[in-house]
Amino acid sequence: MSSLVSLEQLYAPIAADLDAVNGVIRQRLHSDVVLVRQVAEYIIGAGGKRLRPVLVVLVARALGYGDKPGEVRHHELAAVVEFIHTATLLHDDVVDESSLRRGRSTANALFGNAASVLVGDFLYSRAFQMMVGVQDMRVMSVLADATNVIAEGEVLQLLNVRNADATVEEYLRVIHYKTAMLFEAAARLGGILGGLDEAGQDRMALFGRHIGTAFQLIDDVLDYSGDEETTGKHLGDDLAEGKPTLPLIHAMQHGTPEQAAAVRRAIEETGRESFAEVMDAIRATDALAVTRDYAKREAEAARNAISVLECSAFADALNKLCDFAVAREY
Numbered sequence: 001m002s003s004l005v006s007l008e009q010l011y012a013p014i015a016a017d018l019d020a021v022n023g024v025i026r027q028r029l030h031s032d033v034v035l036v037r038q039v040a041e042y043i044i045g046a047g048g049k050r051l052r053p054v055l056v057v058l059v060a061r062a063l064g065y066g067d068k069p070g071e072v073r074h075h076e077l078a079a080v081v082e083f084i085h086t087a088t089l090l091h092d093d094v095v096d097e098s099s100l101r102r103g104r105s106t107a108n109a110l111f112g113n114a115a116s117v118l119v120g121d122f123l124y125s126r127a128f129q130m131m132v133g134v135q136d137m138r139v140m141s142v143l144a145d146a147t148n149v150i151a152e153g154e155v156l157q158l159l160n161v162r163n164a165d166a167t168v169e170e171y172l173r174v175i176h177y178k179t180a181m182l183f184e185a186a187a188r189l190g191g192i193l194g195g196l197d198e199a200g201q202d203r204m205a206l207f208g209r210h211i212g213t214a215f216q217l218i219d220d221v222l223d224y225s226g227d228e229e230t231t232g233k234h235l236g237d238d239l240a241e242g243k244p245t246l247p248l249i250h251a252m253q254h255g256t257p258e259q260a261a262a263v264r265r266a267i268e269e270t271g272r273e274s275f276a277e278v279m280d281a282i283r284a285t286d287a288l289a290v291t292r293d294y295a296k297r298e299a300e301a302a303r304n305a306i307s308v309l310e311c312s313a314f315a316d317a318l319n320k321l322c323d324f325a326v327a328r329e330y
Contacts, residue, residue: 004323004324004327004328005320005323005324007049007324010317010320010321010324011050011054011317012317013058013061013313013314013316013317014054014057014058014061014314014317017057017061017066017074017075017078018050018053018054018057020072020075021050021053021057021075021078021079021082023075024075024076024078024079025044025079025082025083028079028083028126028130029041029044029126031122035111035115035119036119036122038111039090039107039111039115039116039119040086040119040122040123042107042110042111043086043089043090043107043119044082044086046101046104050082051183051215051321052078052081052082052085052182052183052186053078053079053081053082053186054078054321055081055183055186055187055190055208055211056074056077056078056081056186056187056189056190056193057074057075057078057190058190058314058317058318058321059186059187059189059190059191059194059204059207059314059318060074060189060190060193060194061074061190061312061314062190062194062306062309062310062312062314062315062318063190063191063193063194063195063196063309064194064195065190065193065194065195073134073193074190074193076130076133076134077131077134077139077189077193078186079130080127080130080131080143081143081182081185081186081189083123083124083126083127083130084123084124084127084143084146084147084150084182085182086120086123087120087121087123087124087127088120088150088154088182089101089120090107090108090116090117090119090120090123091116091117091120091154092154093106093107093108093109093116094108094113094116094117095154095158096237096241097241098237100234107119124147127143128143128144131143136192138192139189139192142185142188142189142192143185143189145185146181146182146184146185149177149181150177150178150181150182152177153174153176153177153178153179153181154178156170156173156174156177156178157174157178157243160174160243160244161241161242161243162242162267162268162269163242163244163267164244164252164263164264164267164268166244166249167249168246168249171244171245171246171249172213175212175213175216175217176209176213179212179213179215179216180208180209180210180212180213180216181209181212182212183208183209183211183212183215184205184206184208184209184212185205185208186208187204187205187207187208187211188201188202188204188205188208190204191203191204191205200308203305203306203308204305204306206301206302206305207302207305207306207318208302209302210298210299210301210302210305211298211299211302211321211322211325213295213298214295214296214298214299214302214322214325214326215325217246217291217292217294217295217298218291218292218295218325218326218328220238220245220246220247220291221247221288221291221292221295222329222330223235223236223237223238223239223245223247224236224239224247224278224279224282224288225288226329226330227329235275236271236272236275236278239266239267239271239272239274239275239278240271240272241271242267242268242271243267244267246287246290246291246294247282247287247288247290247291248263248266248267248278248282248287250285250287250290250291251263251278251281251282251284251285251287252264252281254285254287255281255284255285256284259280259281259284259285260281262274262277262278262280262281263278263281266278292326295325295326296326298325299322299323299325299326300322302322302325303319303322306318306319
């Protein structure tokens with residue numbers, strides 16, 4: 001881990017851009033309704049990796065956008081993407097009945113479910129106000145399509161809860177819709193700002209899709225192996241919520257009949273109560289190593305998609321992000 005580049009180092013080439021993005025976020029969070037400000041500022045202020053807005057900025061800058069005076073649309077669109085992501089977090093935590101995120105109490109735990117849902121709606125609608133202000137139909141189309149697919153992904157995940165018969169393909173479809181889609185949209189927006197043609201935009205979107213999938217796969221690994229203080233989440237949250245992620249699916253497919261039955265029972269009924277038994281099955285089948293290997297293949301596919309970029313500090317940061325995605329512990 002010591003050789004892994006930190007996010008701070010990775011983001012160094014765009015430090016000034018990210019300061020500008022944070023300025024846009026603070027400005028656009030304003031509402032005359034006090035509770036809206038309180039909840040929105042709480043969840044935005046929790047920090048996080050800011051991966052999705054970073055993709056907008058890094059891809060755009062790697063393509064030369066932002067070098068000229070007045071080229072600042074990447075800041076606005078990065079903030080839009082972060083607002084959409086934050087809205088999904090607010091809604092997710094309500095659906096999942098989560099109490100901890102990024103090491104802090106979730107907004108719904110502090111302010112209640114109703115406030116979290118409604119402020120999530122505010123952030124969605126504010127994001128759409130902002131994207132309209134950009135006055136680019138292509139940008140609006142990308143973001144409108146992405147938010148629709150993300151909503152479908154949320155429903156797909158809901159349908160898979162407590163479903164021990166979920167296949168790897170169904171699991172990956174949920175990841176693509178729910179998580180990777182916004183990465184994909186963010187990278188495509190950077191391509192649009194950078195003046196790429198449709199084929200070029202598709203390559204950037206492919207990068208986003210693969211890197212987003214890699215990040216989610218590692219999140220699913222860390223749910224069974226991470227340090228709670230480092231990840232800011234409780235171990236076994238996915239199990240408690242009955243989510244059949246790849247480590248569990250692999251353990252059921254490659255474990256003994258007894259191990260498969262134990263994992264199935266945990267998904268369908270007992271949840272975190274069976275954590276130790278499930279961990280035995282996961283270890284016996286090398287399910288976490290298999291999932292990490294899957295994430296490595298996704299990260300490599302992401303790297304290949306951006307091989308067309310000219311050498312620059314920004315392109316180098318995108319490549320290092322592929323390494324970080326799979327080697328991280330948080």
